[in-house]
Amino acid sequence: MDADTPRRHDASPGQVPHDLLATAELVAGGALRSRDRMWRAGVALGRPLAYALPTTGAGSPPMAGAATLLLCFPFDLEEMPAGCGYRKIELAVTFDDESLRALDLQPGAGWAGPDGARVTAFGLGRNRLRWTFEAPRTGGTLSPDGRWAQAVLASPAPLTDVSGRVQVRGVIEHPLLSGTRAEGEVRTRDEVPFSLTRADVWAAAPLAGRTPRPGAWALTGHESIGPPGERLPPGRQHLCLAVDIEKYSTRGNADMIRLQRSLLRVMRAACARAAVDWDACGRQAQGDGYLLVLPPETDDTRAVPHLLDGLAGALAAVNREPHGGTRSPLRTRMRAAFHHGIVHEGDSGYAGSAVVELFRMLDADPLRALLADDQSTDLVVAFSDRTYQDLVPQGYEGLSPVGFKRTDIRVKQFAGVAWIRSHGHAGPPPPDLTAPV
Structure with missing residues (x-):
């Protein structure tokens, strides 16, 4: 296996299953030259978290008759050497089922992270989604913390499984051997496949009147006020x-x-x-x-x-x-x-x-x-x-x-x-x- 190829993390017999989908190095793209490389960047992609939004009565099993699904994609940026940083990171998700449509994307336009990151999201009404996290100011960089992106998806038919591919691209700021600084494009070498079956999906219901967020979904039924x-x-x-x-x-x-x-x-x-x-x-x-x-x-x-x-x-x-x-x-x-x-x-x-x-x-x-x-x-x-x-x-x-x-x-x-x-x-x-x- 090439060192730059994303590595799948599956459980070995007798161990607790791993929580990572894959880890991957972010490799040079565009005009970024390998001989100037004084940086090293990578990303850990978490296994997608899935919540079925049931259309049937309470107590129905996950995905049984459900045509709406919440998917959350967590990921961690690897810390870079001193003097280097992430200017922009883009998470792209493509679903294999072209009939899937995104009803809502979070974080959305106008959302700002704790580090001031500006976020834009693309793909409403489509099966190809993209979130971009950008440093808040010239010369600033993104903190290499855990991040997430999520989408509410609709299907014209009951969902039995969901699969697709994830890729990360970005722009890094790095020093050159000459003592100057430059920006360059990086990306995962390949798209990382994911597949979710019925057993991977939680039964869930959105909190009424709230914008969906990870963890803000009831796992065992509908939130209601008597x-x-x-x-x-x-x-x-x-x-x-x-x-x-x-x-x-x-x-x-x-x-x-x-x-x-x-x-x-x-x-x-x-x-x-x-x-x-x-x-x-x-x-x-x-x-x-x-x-x-x-x-x-x-x-x-x-x-x-x-x-x-x-x-x-x-x-x-x-x-x-x-x-x-x-x-x-x-x-x-x-x-x-x-x-x-x-x-x-x-x-x-x-x-x-x-x-x-x-x-x-x-x-x-x-x-x-x-x-x-x-x-x-x-x-x-x-x-x-x-x-x-x-x-x-x-x-x-x-x-x-x-x-x-x-x-x-x-x-x-x-x-x-x-x-x-x-x-x-x-x-x-x-x-x-x-x-x-």
Whole structure:
């Protein structure tokens, strides 16, 4: 394989699937001369994120009868040597199905990024789309952070799969050997193909009256606001799992994006190990954390130990992976908490005292301190007193009281008891963790 050819990143057996579609070097084009090359540029293309906007009733599987789709294309620009920078970057997407039409493009005209980048978008009503990010002023450059582009697509027929090609072009500013500076065109040598099947697509619904943004789409149904006096939504007993990533806010933008992708993969891998139906769970993303509300029929005695082993195994796999061609100097580590209680599905998320107690345990200083002090593990866990007494001392396989410490928890107005311990990696993940996320 040529060194300049985009490299596909697929999961190898027994590992968590990779979140990258491909990494590619940006090679010289136009008048940019290789003998003047004191720069090196590249791009990491994330796997497209897909959300089916259902036209059928609630609970329909993703893409079943759906003719509208939201696709988000994340990508990371590689940092360049000192004195070099990106003046302009263009992301071009071409869909193989020529009947697809773009109904909306974001970012759109007039949008400005945190670094002041000016954005233009082309392709409304077509199957060939293009976003251009340009530095805000003469002499300025784009920050090499994670970026995204997304489109709402319509099809005249129900969607069963979506495929196409992605290419990145740009203009860089770089020094010459003569001591002067120049601009030159760069691009990925080839278009990078992508393909999404029904299994890759989330069921989603747009937030009414809002401009679509990544993460601003309900993953488990329609967001709605009930009228005053409406009956409460059903409250049912659920096992709940919440996780939070250590030191997330200290990371740069690109690392935050990678961590969010890794978090989703870790959660899905844990469910796969525990034979928990991911699509049957209530799910609520929290940026650096995640809430999983397991189905009422879950066998807690089997699910809890396997979820813990799945989390630990997936974290170990993530921390073995290179990021953008280099091994990340910072490990992905997290806190987890389990609790069982009555949960309601409210208008903007899951509600109930059980959810509050769960997150108070997750945020408690003793659990944070345990993770900070025990550098031999990537995962620490807290059980509520009730969940601990129901499961841990009862002799169930995979659950032992060894290592647990009873701890008083005080967070804001909450006071209670939790049982905490470190949790190590229990072995390799099973083969089904290679399923795409």
